[in-house]
Amino acid sequence: MANNPTTNANKKLKHHRNQDSEEVEGDPEVWATFDKSFKQVQSVLDRNRVLIQQVNENHQSKIPDNMVKNVALIQELNGNISKVVSLYSDLSSNFSTMFHHKNGDDPKNGGVPREG
Numbered sequence: 001m002a003n004n005p006t007t008n009a010n011k012k013l014k015h016h017r018n019q020d021s022e023e024v025e026g027d028p029e030v031w032a033t034f035d036k037s038f039k040q041v042q043s044v045l046d047r048n049r050v051l052i053q054q055v056n057e058n059h060q061s062k063i064p065d066n067m068v069k070n071v072a073l074i075q076e077l078n079g080n081i082s083k084v085v086s087l088y089s090d091l092s093s094n095f096s097t098m099f100h101h102k103n104g105d106d107p108k109n110g111g112v113p114r115e116g
Contacts, residue, residue, distance in 0.1 A: 030098055037091045044080050044087070051077050 055073050058066035 033094060034091070037087060037094070041084055041087050041091075044083050048077055048080050051080070 051073050055070050055077075058070045058073070
């Protein structure tokens with residue numbers, strides 16, 4: 001049976017992925033950073049759930065004061081959505097940086113491996 005270049009490439013890729021996985025699994029600092037970020041996101045999302053419930057209750061009550069309160073609640077929701085976007089952006093950046101450092105790539109140099 002002849003060597004299949006695609007199969008060999010897939011084996012190498014799978015081996016590389018397994019090495020990366022082992023390196024990340026063994027780095028508690030990386031996981032602690034991700035855990036902290038996801039907990040921050042979850043906290044904001046939980047707050048948004050409460051805000052949405054309040055907005056719905058105020059809307060259903062049709063009480064003018066409650067409708068006015070909804071303006072501030074919706075503004076807070078909007079700000080929280082921006083926070084979630086920012087947190088995910090930071091998380092993505094941190095992941096990318098960690099990945100490039102683990103592979104010896106220099107993200108400032110277009111992902112080209114560092115010399116040395």
